[in-house]
Amino acid sequence: MIFSGLMIPFAGTALGAAMVFLMKNKTHEAVRQLLLGFAAGIMTAASVWSLLLPAIEMSDSIVPYTVGFAGGTVILLVLDKGISRLYEKSTAAISTGSNTLMMALVVTLHNIPEGMAVGVTLAAATGSRPTVTVAAALALSVGIAIQNFPEGAIISLPLKAEGISKGKAFLWGALSGAVEPIFGFITLLLTGTVMAALPYLLSFAAGAMIYVVAKELIPESHSSRYADLAHGGLTAGFIVMMLLDVCFG
Numbered sequence: 001m002i003f004s005g006l007m008i009p010f011a012g013t014a015l016g017a018a019m020v021f022l023m024k025n026k027t028h029e030a031v032r033q034l035l036l037g038f039a040a041g042i043m044t045a046a047s048v049w050s051l052l053l054p055a056i057e058m059s060d061s062i063v064p065y066t067v068g069f070a071g072g073t074v075i076l077l078v079l080d081k082g083i084s085r086l087y088e089k090s091t092a093a094i095s096t097g098s099n100t101l102m103m104a105l106v107v108t109l110h111n112i113p114e115g116m117a118v119g120v121t122l123a124a125a126t127g128s129r130p131t132v133t134v135a136a137a138l139a140l141s142v143g144i145a146i147q148n149f150p151e152g153a154i155i156s157l158p159l160k161a162e163g164i165s166k167g168k169a170f171l172w173g174a175l176s177g178a179v180e181p182i183f184g185f186i187t188l189l190l191t192g193t194v195m196a197a198l199p200y201l202l203s204f205a206a207g208a209m210i211y212v213v214a215k216e217l218i219p220e221s222h223s224s225r226y227a228d229l230a231h232g233g234l235t236a237g238f239i240v241m242m243l244l245d246v247c248f249g
Helices: 002-022 029-058 063-090 094-126 134-161 166-175 179-189 191-221 227-248
Strands: none
Touching: 002 094, 002 134, 002 166, 002 179, 029 063, 029 094, 029 134, 029 191, 029 227, 063 094, 063 191, 094 134, 094 166, 094 179, 094 191, 134 166, 134 227, 179 191, 191 227
């Protein structure tokens, strides 16, 4: 049961990344803008419902979620500057590659506290004195897997649109979810210690995601004549992720 509970969320990410195999070899610019907007909407909603609100509920003061959110923003700013410098040395096409790399990074960061949440719940369900049922723990894993489906897709599909092979695009999308079972298992072993830091980790991931949405995704998705379509994608992505979080979070 523990193995299944840890692997179900990863399976959701992998299935989402597999959508790249249904994609045509040539992607229209309108589709690319729509995908970028959809990704921005998903990440914004996930930052609020999956990360910030749980962090606030778990905190005894404003310090954990404030420090965590600010820390996520600052760290991503530093990483963004470093990635841009690397691209300046290797290619003139900084924007597209940097956007995708940053998006993959923040989705991976976002998956770490989700994996830890699964680990905490499984520990509570399988301990000597269970505080939640096994069914509730598995329901959480399934809910996170459903949320992870679009997250795998928003990494693999833009990578394919940039010319990367479908196999490699799928691999990168799936790997973004591999941290969940890893950190879930670690949390199982260190439940008491990790729980104290969870509000910081949740809000840190939220700050990182909002930074990428504001700095990379929204400007890039509105950089062509399909800006209205990108905004529609953002709205749709926000609604989809909001409903998934409310119904299955």
